[in-house]
Amino acid sequence: MARLDQIDKKTVQKIEHLADTVLKSVKGGKSPFVEIPIRSLANVKFNPRRRLIELGGQKQKRYFFNVSMAKKFMQTFLVSEACKELIDSGKTTSIRDLYYMTKHGLGETKQNTFEEQEESDPIIEDLEVAIDSLREELHLFATGRGSMVGPMTIRDSGDTIDLRRMGSGGWSVPSIVEEHVVQFGKSEAKYVLLVEKDAVWRRFNEDRFWAREKCVIVTGQGQPPRGVRRLVQRLHTELRLPVYVLVDNDPWGFYIYSVMKQGSINLAYESMRMAVPDARFIGLSSFDKGKYKLPANVSIPMNDQDHSRARQMLAYPWFQNPKWQREIQEMVRSGQKFELEALSRRGISFITEEYLPRKLRDRDWLE
Amino acid sequence: MAGRKVVAAKVGKLGKGKPSGRRGGQLELVAAEAPRVKGRSLVARPARGARGSTPPTVAAPAAGEDPAAAAEAAPQAPRRRATAEQMASRQREISISEFFTKNRHLLGFDNASKALLTTIKEAVDNSLDACEEAGILPEITVEVLDLALDAKGEGEPTKGEGRFVVVVEDNGPGIVKAQAPKIFGKLLYGSKFHRLKQSRGQQGIGISAAAMYGQLTTGRPIRMTTRIGKGKPALFMEIQIDTRRNEPVVTEERQLPDWPSEHGTRIELEIVANWQQGQRFVNRYVEHTALSNPHATFRYLRPRQEALTFPRAVEELPREALEIKPHPHGVELGALMLMAQDSKSHDVRGFLQSAFSRVSPAVADEIVKRAGLNGRVRPRDLAEDRELAERLHDAIGATKIMAPPTQVLSPIGDALMKKGLVSFLNVIETEGPEEEEQLDLDAARKKKASKKEKVAKAEAPAVPDAPPEEGVEKIKGHNYFIATVTRPPKVYRGNPFQVEVGLAYGGSWPADKPIELFRFANRVPLLFQRGACGMTEAIVKTDWRNYLLSQPKGALPVGPMALLVHIASVWVPFTSEAKEAVAHYPEITREIQLAAQECGRKLAAHIRKKQHADYQLQRRSLFELYIQEVATAIGKITKKSPDPIRREFLRLADRVTEQELAEQDAALEEQSRKITRRPRRAEEEQE
Incomplete structure (x- = not known):
């Protein structure tokens, strides 16, 4: 009982x-x-x-x-x-x-x-x-999904877990991450990096980006499930860590960022528990193709669905910021989208060694 | 058609020898009946031929009028083959009887199956007309005897064509001795042609044509027995037709000492017929005639089958149809001139008032004024001056004249149509499934061997024993919804007409087949040429999807329904002499559509109501299913026993469904009240 x-x-x-x-x-x-x-x-x-x-x-x-x-x-x-x-x-x-x-x-x-x-x-x-x-x-x-590593310890259902020692797969984020299940221990992390793709997250983990940069790296394998979103939100509010979102340069990537930032329509009633309005969009920006010299042949042409999606986003009230309008319009204008992996054209660890550090240094993000 | 042309051409060659007096008489007949499409076409053909001796290749009659003109053109023309004198030697008069002997398809005797029906139909139509005119409730017996069977009905029945005797007996007023030979032995002799009055027969061809058909195919004359009243002896006659002279020849005549009925007529005709193929037409004719004549009793005796009786549904005669004078708006120029010639009036005003209906002195003044005729013009002047007559004719057309009296018609009426439908359904339900196909004689001829499958009738869904809805009749365990509409009389081309539509929906009619369309003209069922008929067109053009029936494009609606369309008129515009289809007059089409729509609205209300009831039943069972689940769940949550909860829910369910039903019923009633209250458009009201 x-x-x-x-x-x-x-x-x-x-x-x-x-x-x-x-x-x-x-x-x-x-x-x-x-x-x-x-x-x-x-x-x-x-x-x-x-x-x-x-x-x-x-x-x-x-x-x-x-x-x-x-x-x-x-x-x-x-x-x-x-x-x-x-x-x-x-x-x-x-x-x-x-x-x-x-x-x-x-x-x-x-x-x-x-x-x-x-x-x-x-x-x-x-x-x-x-x-x-x-x-x-x-x-x-719901079905759990998502992995996390970083310079911190947590307690999950009474077990103490050191997120520095999670091997290549990382700690699998459970569906329920409420306080009575997951508590935060000692942390050296300075920020949270939410990565859209599992493959890119693995690059960051293998390169031990989290140790070098003192950050928590999380992936939701696509649109993050509520467990990941809730956990990120808790890290942000309880440990006051800034949140950076790294997604593909396509309308879907923007949408993942938008859900992390403002919440989704279907779970609007949980927005205050799930969303991080201060989350920053670190990449991949529509202007990065110029800044980081990505050749045209690593782009993917946008299809009709992408175009209509992008146009819808231009109308979202939370994308009315002129910078965001410029960002989305540039994508529509060029008709091109880029996956995160496109950065590997510049070298396998380009993303962890040059791209992200430079973006953070230059404060080249959108809010 | 080919046969017609040949004869016309031939008559043309022969016609020259006709005395001019005869020719004039014919023309007069033509013109007098000009607005009556049919009468004209019958007589017009020899008349046209009488104009001259033009060879058939010369098209313009004007050229034919003047032989000199034709001769002048000769040098360029091919070598002459025959001289006018040679041709004249071959030209001689043909009798109308002879003409029809060769063109019997014009009268509905195309083949042995159809001849059987036409013979019966002509005899029955005459009987009904006679009874009604005399004010007698008709009792009619139709009997078909297969001569291959002996008196006891033993023997091998005729397959295909063979000899049959058709007997039609009525309780009518009888026929006086002097008239009988002419009625049965002379074509174009009758009482109905020269007057404008609603009746079944119109031309005086029908029964004599049947007699001639019998005579041609079997060599047997028509046998007739008649008695005109108590105390008078019954008279028996055998009448042959001298087809050359179109004159009757009485071959036998005697008085019968005992005759069971006080008055009436019985005719017996031996004909070559095809009972196998033709019986379904006859069945249908008898059934439908019973349906459109609910005041008549029919007995129908057939070889090797049980007798069928359609008892009368009402004990009163329909309103008597009255004769009217022609309406000025229906008259054509030539006819106007002839009428003027015959007029005994001294002036045009008097002529107009006496010859036409609805011409008051004021209207006559208006017409005369509009035509710009001075008061001294006599009717005879009109007959001689075409221009003058044309001015008058135009003036008539431009003058607003009250529609002709319409109370002269005798519609079946709403209530009687309903009774007719009920008693009809009562009989055919015992009959079992009949042939579903609409009658198409061409098809019948082609498909001689093929046995059409009897169509399985979709069983009507079992309806619980609810109180019968208004308009629903329970017939032999089947529920039929019956609705009828009788439109107010209207006018086309100066002829009053009236449209009635009735429908029987549901019961054992098949739900997945096109509806059955029963067409009637002056209470006579029209069985052929469905596609060519204006009535069919009107029904097809009505959008039945508004009334919840499905309807393929350009076709009759599909559904379990029989639709009855009746047009009553002093002159029904048939498309041919066989009286099989009604011409496409927009006024008539429109009236039929309006009646169909009115019926359709009643039908839609019924269907909707039925759907609601079915739906209600469905949802009851749905709720009951879910109540079980909800009660169990709520019981567990609240830690209470689920059974009382279930009962509470069920009790509520009853109340909710009842309440909703009542609300829906009220809404439906309100709706139908609106329909019946809906004012007719102004133009419809105008008389």
Whole structure:
């Protein structure tokens, strides 16, 4: 029997309250519903003061006695019940696990409560916003991804880990990095470098860039999962480390930076826990091809999707800074994009030995 | 067509010898009936030929009028093959009977299958017309006897063409002795041609043509028994047609001492027919005639099949159709001149008022003034002065004249159409699945051997025993939605007409086939030439997707439905003498569409209602399924027993669905009220 801590108690209460509300309206002869903040572009806005993407106040009522909502209503309570069970038993599981826990046939029909995981994942997010609890508080985690090394020690689930001695693979960042799981120990790090690509991160690790530069290097292997983003945010706020983001020179790279900086639309309700508004875009800039003499033959021509994506970004409120407009417009103008690996044209360790040190020295970054 | 041309040309050669008096008489007939498309085309052909002796290769009749002109042109022309005298020796009069002997397809006797139907149809049409005119509720027996079978019905039935006897018996007023030979033995003799009145027959060709067909194919004369009332003896006659002179010859005549009915007529015709191929046409004709004549009882006796009876659905006769004078807007110039010639009036105003309907003294004044005729012009002057007549004709066209009286028509009526449909469905449901194909005689001829598969009828979904919806009739366990619309009478070319549309939706009609379209003109079913008919065109042009039926482009809608379209008029504009299709008059098309749309709106309301009910049922079961899950989950979360929670949910579900149903019903009713309340457009109201 696991002891329920304060947060767990609160979460269970919220779930029970949700069920009680429905029971009350049913007894009162009223059509029961669950109120869920809308998680879509329409209900998301950029808060320029806090420099975060935040969820708006719009809520959607999910009625049971509505043919198009009935199934989701039912699913919401199946997930709620499963999460309560997890909390009660003190276990944590993956969202995929939860999908299997709650999936079963419906009566005599060939229908199932859930047909695929794509159905249950959004229901979990709905529940998170509906009862204002974090996924971690519901004892759920997404698939972990991401590696980290650096001149510091941490404690992960009670084990002390020296991030200087992680070999070539680094410490694998778990999905849940809340304070009760991960605590920071002694640190010599002066900043955090978030690298988009695993291969580039390995170059930095092999060259022991973190030891030389006294920094933490992290990768999310593409768009960083919430564990990595939360960890970076904690390093920034708790240890006051500046955050630099190193991504490909393409619209997707800009978007990864944008999510790290301002938060994403889908997880707008967690922006304040995930986003680092002060994060700096260190590269690869659209102007680096000139500054670092990258030949045209290492570029990739932008396709239609890239172009439309870039144009959308020009309109993002958080990219209205003239420097950012120049940056994106240069990419659109040239019609070229560059991968981080393109820098290897100048030498295998060019990126760690010349490119990044020079960028940091010249304070050549965007905010 | 080819046959027609040849005859016309031949008549042309012969016509020169005709006495001019005869020619004038014919022209008069032509002109008098000018607006009536059909009458003219029948008689016009010999008349045109009578103009001169032009060889068929000379196109312009003007050249033919003057033989000298033709002779002048001769030097350039090829060598003469025959002199006018030689040709004259071959020219002689042909009788109308002879003409039709060679052109029987014009009258619907193209082949043995169709001849069977046409024979029955002409006899039944006459019986119904006679009964109605006499004010008798019709009781009609149609019998087909296969002569290959003996009296007991034993023997090998005829396959393909063979000899059959068609018997049609009615309880009508009977026929007086002097008239009987002419009615059955003389073509173009009848009472209906010379008047504008809604009736089934129009030309006085039908029954005598049938008699002639029998005579030609079997050598047997028509046999007729008639009695005109109690105390009068029944009269039996065998009447042959002298096809050269178009005169009847009575070959046998006697009085029958005992005849079961007080009054009525029975005819027997031996004809060559194809029962195998033709019976479906006859079945259809009888069924549909019963449908459009709910006041009549039909008995239908067939070889080796059970007798079929369509009892009458109402005990009152339809409103009597009245005769009217022609409307000025429908008259053509030549006809106007002839009418003026015949007029006994002293002045044009009087002529206009007496010869036409809806011409009041004020209207007559207006016309005369507009034409700029001075008061002393006599009608006879018009007949002689084409220019004067044309001015009057134009003035008539430019003057606003009240539409002709429309109360002269006898529509089936909303209620009776509904009753007709119900009793029709009652009979055909017992009949089992009939041939689904629309009748197409060409196809029937080609596909002689192929047995058409009986189309499996899509079973109507089981409907729970809910209280019957308005307009829904339960017939032999099938629910049919029936809607009917009778439009107010309208006018085309001076002829009043009235359109009615009825539909029967659902039941055991197949859901995946084009709808059945039943066409009627003056209560007579039209079975052929569906594609060429203006009624079909109007229905195809109606967008049925608005009324929740699917509809391929340029085709009839698809769905479990039979659609009845009826046009009643003092003169139905058929496209041919066989009276198989109605001409495409925009006024008529529009009326049919308006009626179809009105019916369609009722249908859509019904379909929507039905869909709602199905949907409701579906969602009930959906909720019940989910309630189980939700109750269990909430029970676990709140640590309560799930069963009471489930019951609470179910109780609420009942209330919610009931409430929603009521709301939807109210909305639907509101909608249909709006439809019926919707005012007609101003132009429709104008008379």
